[in-house]
Amino acid sequence: MTYNIALIPGDGIGKEVVPEAVKIIAALSDRYDFDINYTDFPYSCEYYLKTGHMMPADGIEKLCASDAIFLGAVGDFQVPDHVSLWGLLIPIRRQMQQYVNLRPVRLLPGIRSPLADRKSEDIDFVVVRENNEGEYSQIGGRVYEGTDLEMVVQETVFTRMGVDRIMRYAFELAQKRSRKHLTSATKSNGIIHTMPFWDERFKAVSQHYPDVKTAQFHIDILTAHFVQHPDWFDVVVGSNLFGDILSDLGPAIAGSIGIAASANINPEKEFPSMFEPVHGSAPDIAGKGIANPIGTFWSAQMMLEFLGEIKAAEALMRAIEAVTAEHIFTPDLGGNATTEEFTEAVLSKLKGIR
Ligand code: NAD
Ligand code: IPM
Ligand code: MN
Numbered sequence: 001m002t003y004n005i006a007l008i009p010g011d012g013i014g015k016e017v018v019p020e021a022v023k024i025i026a027a028l029s030d031r032y033d034f035d036i037n038y039t040d041f042p043y044s045c046e047y048y049l050k051t052g053h054m055m056p057a058d059g060i061e062k063l064c065a066s067d068a069i070f071l072g073a074v075g076d077f078q079v080p081d082h083v084s085l086w087g088l089l090i091p092i093r094r095q096m097q098q099y100v101n102l103r104p105v106r107l108l109p110g111i112r113s114p115l116a117d118r119k120s121e122d123i124d125f126v127v128v129r130e131n132n133e134g135e136y137s138q139i140g141g142r143v144y145e146g147t148d149l150e151m152v153v154q155e156t157v158f159t160r161m162g163v164d165r166i167m168r169y170a171f172e173l174a175q176k177r178s179r180k181h182l183t184s185a186t187k188s189n190g191i192i193h194t195m196p197f198w199d200e201r202f203k204a205v206s207q208h209y210p211d212v213k214t215a216q217f218h219i220d221i222l223t224a225h226f227v228q229h230p231d232w233f234d235v236v237v238g239s240n241l242f243g244d245i246l247s248d249l250g251p252a253i254a255g256s257i258g259i260a261a262s263a264n265i266n267p268e269k270e271f272p273s274m275f276e277p278v279h280g281s282a283p284d285i286a287g288k289g290i291a292n293p294i295g296t297f298w299s300a301q302m303m304l305e306f307l308g309e310i311k312a313a314e315a316l317m318r319a320i321e322a323v324t325a326e327h328i329f330t331p332d333l334g335g336n337a338t339t340e341e342f343t344e345a346v347l348s349k350l351k352g353i354r
Contacts, residue, residue, distance in 0.1 A: 002035040003307055006066035006272070010044045010088075012281025013291035014072020020293045020343040021070070021300045024316065027350050028304070032312040039066065045076035045084050054087030060095050068303050069274040072296070073281040086138075089276075093131050096271035098264035099162065100169050101129035101243060102302070103278060105250035108259065108294075109325035111333060115227065115253055123254050125233035126177075128170040129243025131264055133162045134194075136240045158194045158239070163201045169267060170237035171209040177234055182206075184216040185238035185246060198239065223249060247278055251295075256332040258292025261299040263306065275303040289338045292330040294320060297346065319349035 009018040022038070029036055041063065043055040054074075056062075063069055074089050075081055092098070107113050107123035139155035167184075174182040184202045188195035199216065206214050215232075217225060219242050225232060226249050238246055251260035260278035277295030285291060297320055304313040323345045329335025330342055337345070 001308075002037060003068065004037045004039065004066045005303075006041055006063045006069045007038050008041045008043055008069065008088075009072040010074045010281065011046070011076045011084075012073055012283050012286035013279075014044075014074070014281055016072075016286070016289065016291050016339055017277065017293045017296040018070065018072040020339055021296045023343055024297055024346060024350070025300055025304075027347055028309070028312040028316060031350070032309060032315070034309055034312070043088055044074065045079040048079050048084065048087065054084055059088075060091065063092065064096070064271060066272050068272050068307065070300065070303060071274055071276040073277065073279060075281040075283075077283060090136065092274055093264050096264075096274070097132065097266045097268070098271070098274055099130065099132040099165060100263075100265040100267060101127075101131035101247075102173075102263040102265060103127040103129060103243070103247040103250070104261060104298070104302075105247075105254050107254045109321050110327050111255040111259075111324055111329075113253055113255060115230065118230065118253075122231040125230070125250070126173065126235050127243055127247045127250055128166065128173060128235060128237045129247060130162065130166040130238065130240050131243075132240075133157045133159060134240035156194050158197055160201065163198060164205055167202055167205040167237060168208075170235055171205060171212050174212045174235040175209060179234040180211055181213045181215070181234035182209075183222075183233055183236045184214070185219050185222050185236060185242040186216055187219050187242070189218055194239075202237075219245070222246070226250065226253060251278065256292060257295075258330065258332045259294040259298065261295050261297075261302055263299070263302040265306070273303075273306060275299040275306070289340065290331050291339050292332050293339050293342055294324075315350060315353045316346075318353055319346045322349040322353075 009015040048054050074084050104126045107120045135156050137157045140153045142152045144150045174180050186195050186199050188199050251257050257279045262278050264274040266273050277299050301313045301316045328337050328345045330337050
């Protein structure tokens with residue numbers, strides 16, 4: 001099989017970790033007999049500074065010609081964040097109907113959780129983030145700018161279609177996992193229209209999945225439970241913003257934001273899906289060659305699985321775990337390996353895996 005992959009390294013450490021993942025995928029494609037045709041897209045803040053836009057008007061159309069999109073990170077201090085993200089990452093997620101953002105959280109072998117005494121079996125869950133609506137919306141505006149009467153409004157949008165489809169996805173995922181448990185993140189005590197609706201739909205959709213056990217927590221105490229009882233969670237479904245927050249907190253208790261992977265999925269496959277680490281461009285460490293590439297490798301693993309290259313995906317995860325088990329870490333996990341050294345370690349493990 002040959003797959004067409006659109007590569008968008010983006011900004012900052014995105015440009016450091018994506019080439020490392022390309023090396024890993026090349027090694028896998030040799031061994032597992034598939035081919036990848038990459039098309040490079042320079043869409044980034046640098047591109048914006050040259051052209052005045054993050055991608056050209058036909059950018060989405062061009063990206064649609066691929067089987068999947070592999071992205072690094074977007075963001076640079078020279079461009080306001082809402083301009084760069086709403087110019088590239090967010091339009092891809094929305095226009096390509098990638099309404100599921102899957103973000104696995106696992107304490108990998110050898111990594112020490114910042115939570116005392118937690119073992120691998122205690123931290124193993126998936127955040128299913130609604131990725132197309134909710135708190136992220138363009139609806140709103142500002143009036144009387146610069147005066148004492150200045151006012152801003154930002155609307156939140158929840159549709160029955162949008163809520164039900166993410167919940168169904170989360171229930172179906174929970175059904176496939178051994179614990180069959182789904183937690184819903186809400187805030188229906190303080191947010192009186194959208195969140196009671198979210199709870200109502202959670203209950204209604206749950207009727208179709210009697211084999212899945214459910215729980216529901218307000219987002220405030222849920223963050224506390226992530227820290228104190230990570231073992232309670234199997235699949236966690238949340239709105240766009242709640243899912244965003246939980247998917248930085250989750251990887252933090254599993255060692256580092258640097259390991260966090262994500263898949264922006266269009267389940268109907270009408271559009272390409274996009275795979276990217278959860279972290280941003282990390283301007284504080286960009287250019288130093290020390291970014292943790294695990295989140296990017298794990299995202300590549302999710303992409304290979306999505307494409308159907310199951311054996312290659314399994315081998316990659318085993319190789320990553322074999323390296324972490326030997327305590328080879330980048331500085332964010334307390335080690336002194338560079339990004340490239342970590343990649344070399346994974347490549348050498350891959351040689352030994354069949
Ligand atoms: P960030 O994830 O870039 O960085 C947060 C902290 O985590 C920093 O200290 C950074 O050094 C560290 N970190 C992140 N990834 C790491 C890795 N792989 N290895 C080691 N350390 C790592 O978040 P931020 O500082 O809030 O945002 C920086 C920029 O990135 C902003 O412009 C923001 O809008 C953008 N951003 C983009 C994405 C994306 O493209 N998906 C995601 C989040 C933030
Ligand atoms: C993420 C990021 C983005 C988000 C930002 C950069 C817009 O934080 O992918 O988690 O909030 O979706
Ligand atoms: Mn985020």
